[in-house]
Amino acid sequence: MNTRVRFAPSPTGYLHIGSARTALFNYLYSHHTGGKFLLRIEDTDLARSTEESTRSILDGLAWLELNHDEEIVFQSDNADKHRATALKLLEEGKAYRDFTPKAAPSDANVKDAIKDRARAAQGEKNMRDNPYRDLSTDEGDARAAAGEPFAIRMKVAETGKTSFEDAVYGLQERDYAETEDLVLLRSDGHPLYNLAVVCDDIEMAITHVIRGQDHLTNAHKQVLIYEALGVTPPTFAHLPLIMAPNKGKLSKRKHGEVVSMRTYRDAGFLAVAFRNFLALLGWSAGEEREIYSLDELVQKFSLDGIHRSNAIFNFTENDPRRWTDDKAQWMNAEYIRTMPVAELLPFVKAELKGAKLWREEYEPEGRALTESISSTADAGADERPAVVAIDTPEHGSYDWFVQTINLIRQRFFTLKDFSSQGRAYFSEDYDFDPAAIEKNLNKFPDLKTWLPELADRFEAEFADEDAQACASARAIHSTFTEENIVRVVKAFTEEKGTKLGAIMNGARTLLTGVAVGPSMLAVFETLGKERSILRLRSKIAWNP
RNA sequence: GUCCGGUUCGUCUAGGGGUUAGGACACCGCCCUUUCACGGCGGCAACACGGGUUCAAAUCCCGUACCGGAUACCA
Numbered sequence: 001m002n003t004r005v006r007f008a009p010s011p012t013g014y015l016h017i018g019s020a021r022t023a024l025f026n027y028l029y030s031h032h033t034g035g036k037f038l039l040r041i042e043d044t045d046l047a048r049s050t051e052e053s054t055r056s057i058l059d060g061l062a063w064l065e066l067n068h069d070e071e072i073v074f075q076s077d078n079a080d081k082h083r084a085t086a087l088k089l090l091e092e093g094k095a096y097r098d099f100t101p102k103a104a105p106s107d108a109n110v111k112d113a114i115k116d117r118a119r120a121a122q123g124e125k126n127m128r129d130n131p132y133r134d135l136s137t138d139e140g141d142a143r144a145a146a147g148e149p150f151a152i153r154m155k156v157a158e159t160g161k162t163s164f165e166d167a168v169y170g171l172q173e174r175d176y177a178e179t180e181d182l183v184l185l186r187s188d189g190h191p192l193y194n195l196a197v198v199c200d201d202i203e204m205a206i207t208h209v210i211r212g213q214d215h216l217t218n219a220h221k222q223v224l225i226y227e228a229l230g231v232t233p234p235t236f237a238h239l240p241l242i243m244a245p246n247k248g249k250l251s252k253r254k255h256g257e258v259v260s261m262r263t264y265r266d267a268g269f270l271a272v273a274f275r276n277f278l279a280l281l282g283w284s285a286g287e288e289r290e291i292y293s294l295d296e297l298v299q300k301f302s303l304d305g306i307h308r309s310n311a312i313f314n315f316t317e318n319d320p321r322r323w324t325d326d327k328a329q330w331m332n333a334e335y336i337r338t339m340p341v342a343e344l345l346p347f348v349k350a351e352l353k354g355a356k357l358w359r360e361e362y363e364p365e366g367r368a369l370t371e372s373i374s375s376t377a378d379a380g381a382d383e384r385p386a387v388v389a390i391d392t393p394e395h396g397s398y399d400w401f402v403q404t405i406n407l408i409r410q411r412f413f414t415l416k417d418f419s420s421q422g423r424a425y426f427s428e429d430y431d432f433d434p435a436a437i438e439k440n441l442n443k444f445p446d447l448k449t450w451l452p453e454l455a456d457r458f459e460a461e462f463a464d465e466d467a468q469a470c471a472s473a474r475a476i477h478s479t480f481t482e483e484n485i486v487r488v489v490k491a492f493t494e495e496k497g498t499k500l501g502a503i504m505n506g507a508r509t510l511l512t513g514v515a516v517g518p519s520m521l522a523v524f525e526t527l528g529k530e531r532s533i534l535r536l537r538s539k540i541a542w543n544p
Numbered sequence: 545g546u547c548c549g550g551u552u553c554g555u556c557u558a559g560g561g562g563u564u565a566g567g568a569c570a571c572c573g574c575c576c577u578u579u580c581a582c583g584g585c586g587g588c589a590a591c592a593c594g595g596g597u598u599c600a601a602a603u604c605c606c607g608u609a610c611c612g613g614a615u616a617c618c619a
Contacts, residue, residue, distance in 0.1 A: 010619045045618060102617055110616075118615050119545045151617050169549070178547055178615085186617040193619050216548065217614045240550080240612095247611060277556095280568095284557060288567040307550095307557085310612060314555045314569090327556060327569045337582070410582050440579080489578090504578035516580040 003035025005208045007061075007068070008075075008197070010042040011053035013252050015060030016259040017313060018212060018242045021278045025239060026210045027066045028279070028301035038204055039068035042075045044196050049076075060261035064271050065294075073204060075196055082191035082199050085229070086152045086184040094228040095184055097140045097150040098132045102187055127180045128158055152185040154224060162220040162227075167208070167237035167303040174220040182221050194218055198225040206234050210303075213238040213310075237303050240282045241310045250313055258315055258324055268414030269328075270347065273335040277328045281311045291334065333413040341406050348405055348418050355419035357426040362401040395528040404526050407518050424512040425526065428534075432541045436515035440505040441541060446498070447506040448542060454492055454503065455536035461488050462529050480529040482521040511535045 007023040009015070015023075030037035039061070043049040061068070089095035118125075132140075133155065144150060156176050163173040184195040191199075197218075201209065209219075219236050226233040244250045250259055257263045264274050276292055284307070285292075285300040292300070316322035336344065352358040394400060408422050424430040441447055462480045493500045504520040511523060511532060524532050 008619095012619075042619065048618080098617085100617095110618075114614095114616060115545090121545090125546095153617090172548075174547070180615085183617050188617080190617080192617070197619090212613095213549075214613055215619095218619090220548095238549095243612075245555085249612090280556065282556095286558065288558065290556090290568055309550045311557090312555065322570090325555080325569090330569055333581085411580065413581075436579095486578095493578095499578080501578040508579065514580095518580090518582090520578060 001207060003030055003033040003207050004038060004205050005030045005035065005210055006038040006040050006201070006204060006206055007066075008040040008042050008200075008211070009057050010045060010048075011050060011057060012045065012048045013053055014056040015261045016250075016252055017261070017278070018250065018259075019057075020060060020064060020261050021242060021281055022211055022239060023061060023066050024064065024275060024278050025283065025301075025306070028297055029208065029210060029237075029303065030069075031298040032301045035207070036069040037066070038070055038073070038206070040073040040075060040200060040204070042193070042196070044075050044079070044191065044193065046076075056262065060265075063261060063265050064275055073200065075200055078196070078200055078203070079191055081203070082196050083185060083189060085199050086191065086195060089154070089184065089228055090152055092228075094155055095152050096130075096133055096135065096155050096181075097144060098130060098153045098181075098183070099135075099143060099148055099150045100130070100132065102149075102151070127156065127177060130181055133181065149187040151183045151187045153181040153183050154221075154228070156181050156224060162223045164219060164223055164233060164236055166216075166219070167235055168240075168306045169213075169216070169238055169308060172216065172219070174217070179220055179224065182224075184225075194221045194225060198222050198229070201234060202226075202229070202231055208235045208237060210237045211239065213241055237306065240307050242281060243310050243312050245312055245314055245316070247310075247312065255317075259313075264324075264328075267324075268351065268416035269332050270335050270339075270415070272339075273332040274328065276335075277325070277331045281313070282307050290331070329413055336412050336414070337410050341402060341409075344409065345402065345405065347415050351415045351418050352426060355423070357419055357423065359396060359426075361396050362398060364398055395531065400526075407522055407526060410518060411516060421514055421517075424514075428531075430513045432509065432513045433515060436509045436513070437541055440509040440515060444498075444502050444506060446496070447502070450492075450496055450498075450503065451506055451510060452537045454489070454507070455533040457488060457492055458529060458533050458536070480525060480532075482519075482525050485521050485524050507532075507536060510538060510541050513541075 005026045007019075007026045009019050009023075027037050029035075041054055041057075043054070086095060090097065130153070132150075133153075140150075156179055159176060161173050161175045162179070163171065166172050182194060183192055185191055216238050219238070223233050242250055244255060252259055261274075265271070272294070275294065276290075276297075279292065279297050279301075280290065283301070283305050285305055313325055314327075315324045349358060349363065404425050405418070408418070408425060412418065412421065419426075458480075462484070489503060490500065493503050496503075505515070508517060508520050508523065509515060511527060517523060527535070
């Protein structure tokens with residue numbers, strides 16, 4: 001049997017973290033089993049469903065690259081079929097008309113009202129005491145014909161129980177006495193959730209229903225409908241819930257943006273990283289490992305690995321550094337600094353474009369960013385290269401760009417960092433971090449004259465650079481290399497009787513605007529002689 | 545209230561009769577280093593509680609506590 005699963009969100013808001021994980025698990029399971037991953041928009045609650053929500057959910061899924069097979073099903077399109085099914089059940093005596101007038105909606109919190117009602121009815125409540133349950137067909141027909149409104153309810157048997165084997169939670173049993181005669185069709189003819197879900201799942205030939213654990217009791221009601229319809233229910237697999245740090249419900253209303261997929265996209269997260277993080281929330285392959293490619297997740301995913309206990313999505317409100325889960329942030333940083341640079345480049349390009357820092361020279365004609373990169377750029381990990389580059393890529397060239405990204409990504413956490421912290425590498429117009437100025441410049445007043453002097457020294461020492469012939473169109477044979485720079489700076493430092501660190505940190509602040517970054521020698525070389533000199537002479541940082 | 549489910553470091557988790565209870569994030573320390581949020585090494589830190597069963601229980605059983613979910617003419 002070919003596996004067919006579906007992700008079935010109701011479009012009442014953006015795609016949030018819990019739904020995203022449900023979608024992911026469905027996707028992983030379908031791909032693992034070689035089946036289909038379908039998408040159904042459960043828009044039967046007309047009052048709350050919006051097109052904007054649908055778009056937002058689709059956007060979120062697209063960002064996470066959880067592409068569905070087959071066409072999207074909109075549940076509201078099937079309302080007629082749902083109604084027909086309810087009528088069929090009515091005809092077969094498996095459901096009945098309930099002429100009880102619809103109760104006025106409570107103005108208090110709905111959940112609380114329901115809880116209070118349930119508590120109050122405790123002990124005396126018999127789920128089968130509806131006076132219309134055994135109304136004769138004739139009388140029912142007559143009242144219906146007279147135009148009296150009625151809801152259609154499922155006629156749940158007096159004794160017995162529903163049971164099913166949940167792929168995550170095991171055998172689930174529920175006595176009929178615990179299940180009310182659920183409404184299938186509202187008195188205004190509107191089909192309700194449980195009916196609609198069952199009809200659509202049958203129609204879509206769904207084999208596995210993978211969804212949040214909050215649907216566990218709905219599964220019993222749905223089993224009842226499947227049985228009445230004479231259809232074998234699909235396999236259910238309920239997922240543990242994702243909770244807020246206080247173990248409470250993670251809600252859009254209460255926690256806002258932190259639960260929205262869009263937030264992560266906009267904050268410079270890599271979908272591949274966030275997906276990886278999500279996969280490990282409530283599921284484990286049983287190994288001591290955190291980083292998995294999509295293919296690996298697909299290959300290793302199994303329903304057995306899903307947990308039964310809820311997971312907390314950990315974040316601290318009002319703490320800018322901890323605005324979202326630490327591990328999610330780490331995961332993103334890990335991907336940014338270790339993924340093949342060629343895969344990262346397109347994302348950096350988009351980020352720089354958005355910040356108006358992108359230059360076409362970074363991606364010359366016929367040279368796509370994703371093409372495999374020269375060996376030095378892909379080496380990755382060591383950001384303190386001892387190797388002296390003889391042919392330095394010309395500032396602004398493709399090779400320079402790749403090398404620079406590879407250099408600066410080592411300490412970045414999000415894509416945003418390329419245009420904020422990394423701005424000075426791509427523009428002359430960058431800001432200076434006040435704390436960096438205070439720590440690295442103001443504390444050493446001498447630097448105000450020394451740094452411009454160092455610029456003079458560079459100019460004198462590396463005067464021959466431009467005279468050198470270009471080995472290739474993209475590289476200049478330069479003496480402005482780390483090996484030579486360190487020699488000059490060291491000599492300069494000794495001459496001034498100061499510490500190397502003072503000079504380097506001052507220079508870093510002037511050249512990059514921030515106090516952290518790669519090896520300063522690499523920064524000099526990357527920025528090139530001209531820019532380094534220009535910035536060392538700049539007075540902006542001193543008098544912002 | 546009732547029904548259902550859950551409980552291993554702060555968080556994500558591995559382990560499921562005999563383990564020094566493992567890993568990751570976070571945190572702390574040391575090293576590297578011109579800085580650093582990179583890297584390396586190390587540290588802190590957990591089986592909810594009480595009874596059983598057993599030679600042996602974090603692991604199996606029962607109970608308690610706590611947490612969560614459900615209990616709509618919402619989805």
